[in-house]
Amino acid sequence: MTDLCSLTLKExxxxxxxxxxKPLLDAFSKRAAVLNPKINAFLRFDPLSIKKSEIPGxxxxxxxxxxxxxxxxxxxxxxxxxxxxxxxxxxxxxxxEKLKTSGATLFSQCNMDEFAFGSSCETSAFGPCRNPWDLExxxxxxxxxxxxxxxxxxxxxxxxxxxxxSIRQPAALCGVVGVKPTYGRVSRYGLIAFGSSFDQIGPIxxxxxxxxxxxxxxxxxxxxxxxxxxxxVPDFTQALKRDVKGLRIGLPKxxxxxxxxxxxxxxxxQAAEIYKKLGAEIKTITLxxxxxxxxxxxxxxxxEASSNLGRFDGVEYGLRVPSKDLRDMYFETRNQGxxxxxxxxxxxxxxxxSAGYYEAYYLKGQKVRTLIRQxxxxxxxxxxxxxxxxxxxxxxxxxxxxxxxxxxxLSDIFTIPANLAGIPAMSLPxxxxxxxxxxxxxxxxxxxxxxxxxxxxxAFEQETGIYKxxxxxx
Amino acid sequence: MxxxxxxxxxxxxxxxxxxxxxxxxxxxxxxxxYVKNLEKIDTSKVEPTSHVLNMENVxxxxxxxxxxxxxKALEHAPQADGRFFKVPKIVHRD
Numbered sequence: 169m170t171d172l173c174s175l176t177l178k179e180x181x182x183x184x185x186x187x188x189x190k191p192l193l194d195a196f197s198k199r200a201a202v203l204n205p206k207i208n209a210f211l212r213f214d215p216l217s218i219k220k221s222e223i224p225g226x227x228x229x230x231x232x233x234x235x236x237x238x239x240x241x242x243x244x245x246x247x248x249x250x251x252x253x254x255x256x257x258x259x260x261x262x263x264x265e266k267l268k269t270s271g272a273t274l275f276s277q278c279n280m281d282e283f284a285f286g287s288s289c290e291t292s293a294f295g296p297c298r299n300p301w302d303l304e305x306x307x308x309x310x311x312x313x314x315x316x317x318x319x320x321x322x323x324x325x326x327x328x329x330x331x332x333x334s335i336r337q338p339a340a341l342c343g344v345v346g347v348k349p350t351y352g353r354v355s356r357y358g359l360i361a362f363g364s365s366f367d368q369i370g371p372i373x374x375x376x377x378x379x380x381x382x383x384x385x386x387x388x389x390x391x392x393x394x395x396x397x398x399x400x401v402p403d404f405t406q407a408l409k410r411d412v413k414g415l416r417i418g419l420p421k422x423x424x425x426x427x428x429x430x431x432x433x434x435x436x437x438q439a440a441e442i443y444k445k446l447g448a449e450i451k452t453i454t455l456x457x458x459x460x461x462x463x464x465x466x467x468x469x470x471x472e473a474s475s476n477l478g479r480f481d482g483v484e485y486g487l488r489v490p491s492k493d494l495r496d497m498y499f500e501t502r503n504q505g506x507x508x509x510x511x512x513x514x515x516x517x518x519x520x521x522s523a524g525y526y527e528a529y530y531l532k533g534q535k536v537r538t539l540i541r542q543x544x545x546x547x548x549x550x551x552x553x554x555x556x557x558x559x560x561x562x563x564x565x566x567x568x569x570x571x572x573x574x575x576x577x578l579s580d581i582f583t584i585p586a587n588l589a590g591i592p593a594m595s596l597p598x599x600x601x602x603x604x605x606x607x608x609x610x611x612x613x614x615x616x617x618x619x620x621x622x623x624x625x626x627a628f629e630q631e632t633g634i635y636k637x638x639x640x641x642x
Numbered sequence: 643m644x645x646x647x648x649x650x651x652x653x654x655x656x657x658x659x660x661x662x663x664x665x666x667x668x669x670x671x672x673x674x675x676y677v678k679n680l681e682k683i684d685t686s687k688v689e690p691t692s693h694v695l696n697m698e699n700v701x702x703x704x705x706x707x708x709x710x711x712x713x714k715a716l717e718h719a720p721q722a723d724g725r726f727f728k729v730p731k732i733v734h735r736d
Contacts, residue, residue, distance in 0.1 A: 258714030590694025
C-alpha cells in the first residue's frame, strides 16, 4: 500500500470515497506525532471530525489543517501569542463553517508568527517552526506552520492567511503551493484581524489542483463580512488546462534587482523559457513604484494592526494581568501579553496615526498605495498574468534576520505589492537551489481572475513535475 | 526624528520592559528613516487608497437571529459576574 500521507488532497478524497477517511486520519495522526517535535508546525492536533450521522460533503472526512488565527467554536485559538493563550472563540469563522459543511475533518492548528507579524515563524510565542527541507532553517512566515506541515506530509492541505505574503513566501520556502485570493474573494469573518484592508485567507497545498479544490470551497460572498465581494465564484478546477498558448505573461523588470539570489533569478527565468516553449508570449513590463511597496506596507499595515490590536486589553478575553486598577491592567496585560515584533508594530502604527504625523506618514502611504495599484492596472492592459520570484532568497537560517527588522521586512518585497493592490497571487515550486532548498515563483493576475492564474500555474506544474520532490525526513 | 518612545507607548496603552526600550527605540527610528523615502514621490494629485474594492456602503437586512456567542464569551471571560465582564476599580477615591 502506498503511504497515505503522501497522497494529494484530490487522491485522498478518491481514497476516502471508497475506504472512508479513518485510515487517512490514523496515518496523519501517527506521522504528525513523530514529526511535530522536530518541526513544531502544529500548536495543537486533535482531530475534530464531523458527526457520523452527517452526510459527508465533497471532502469525505479528509483532514485539513488551519493557521491558528482562524476561529473555531469551542477550540483554543491563540494567534501564537501569550495574550490569547487558552482563548476559546465562541463562533466559527466562515471558512471553518464551509470546511465543516464540505465534510472536512478539522485536523490541526498551525504555528505562525505572533499575530501573523513576521516572515519566518520565529516570533511565535510557542517556539519557532522549522523548515522540513533543512531543520536549521525557517519555513518562512507568517503561515510557516501551515506550509511546513503540508511540505512534510503532516497534513493533506492547510489554510493560511496573507497580509503581505504570509501564504506565498512560506509556500515558496517550503516547496508547496500557496494562494492569496483577490481581496474580498474569501470571507474574513472569524479571521483574527491584522491589516483589515489586506488580509485574505487562502489554501496551502501540495498541488495546484488541490488549491483549486479548496478555493471552490472557501470562496464566496458572506453577509457577515462587509468587505466580502459579491462577485460570482467560478469552478476553479475548470481552469486547470495544460494550455497557455497565446497567454501574455509579464516579467516586471523591478523584480529582478540587485540583492536577489542568483539561483532564484535563474530558476524564474527558466520558468519563463518553459512558458515560451509552451506557446505563451513573454513580455518585459514595468511596475515603477515597486521599490516603495515595503515602506507603504510598513506604514499602512501597521497602522491597521495597531488599531486592530487595541482590543487586547484583558477585559473580555485572553490574558489578564491582575492589577490595582483598570488602567494598570491594560498597560500590564499588553506588556506581558505581546512579544517584541507585536510591540514594534503597535508602537509604529500608533505613531503614524498620531496627531501631527498622520498626514506625513499614513496619508502619504495611502497615496503611494494608489500609485502601486495604478502600476498594476496599466500592466494588466498588456499582459494576462505577471511572473516573478516569490521571495528574493531561499529559506534562511533560524536567527539570521531576527536582529534586523528591515532585512526581515525586505524578504516580502515581491509579495507585498499584490496585497497593496488587492489582486490575486500565488506561489508554486519552480526549482531547487544547488544546496537543495526549494525555489518558488509567483504568478499575479487581475482582480477576480484567479482562473487564469490557476491555468498558468497548472500548465507549468504539469509540464515540469517539480512538486513531486519531497523533503527527506524519515 | 521626533519619535519619543515613552509618549507613543503611553498612547498605545503599553508598558515596556526597561531592557527592551532602547532596542525598540533604535529599531523604530531606523524603520521611520527607511519609510521617509516616500517623501521623494510627488503625490500632490493622487487620491489615497483606503480600500481596494470599489464598494459603496454595504447594508444587510436587520433581522433578529438567535446566537449563543454572548453566553460562550462570558463563559471564557477572564472574570465575569452574571451577564457582565468584571474589571478592577476604574475611579479611585482620594
